[in-house]
Amino acid sequence: MKKNYTSAFKAKLVLELLKGEKALSQLASEHKVHPNLLPNWRDLALADFASLFDKKNLTADLQSAHELEVEELFSQIGRLTTQVNWLKKKSGLNPDAR
Numbered sequence: 001m002k003k004n005y006t007s008a009f010k011a012k013l014v015l016e017l018l019k020g021e022k023a024l025s026q027l028a029s030e031h032k033v034h035p036n037l038l039p040n041w042r043d044l045a046l047a048d049f050a051s052l053f054d055k056k057n058l059t060a061d062l063q064s065a066h067e068l069e070v071e072e073l074f075s076q077i078g079r080l081t082t083q084v085n086w087l088k089k090k091s092g093l094n095p096d097a098r
Contacts, residue, residue: 014045
C-alpha cells in the first residue's frame, strides 16, 4: 500500500535534510520514510525554490485561477436560475404567473 505524505511533512523533512545535522538514513528511519524519497523531495524543492520569490507570477496565477472560478460560478448560477424558473412554471408554484 502506497503512503501519502502531506506537503508540510515533506517540507519539514527537506528542511532537516538541508540543515545537514542528521544523515539521510537517520532522518528516514526516524520518520519511517523510505530513504530514496528524501533526495527526490530535496531535488523537487530545490528545483522550484526560485519560484518562491517570484511574486509577479504568483499573483498572476492566483488572479487567473480566481477569474476562472468566478466565471464557472456565474455560469452555474445562470443554469440553476433557469432550472428553478422552469420548475416553478411547470409546478404551478410561480407567484408571478398569477
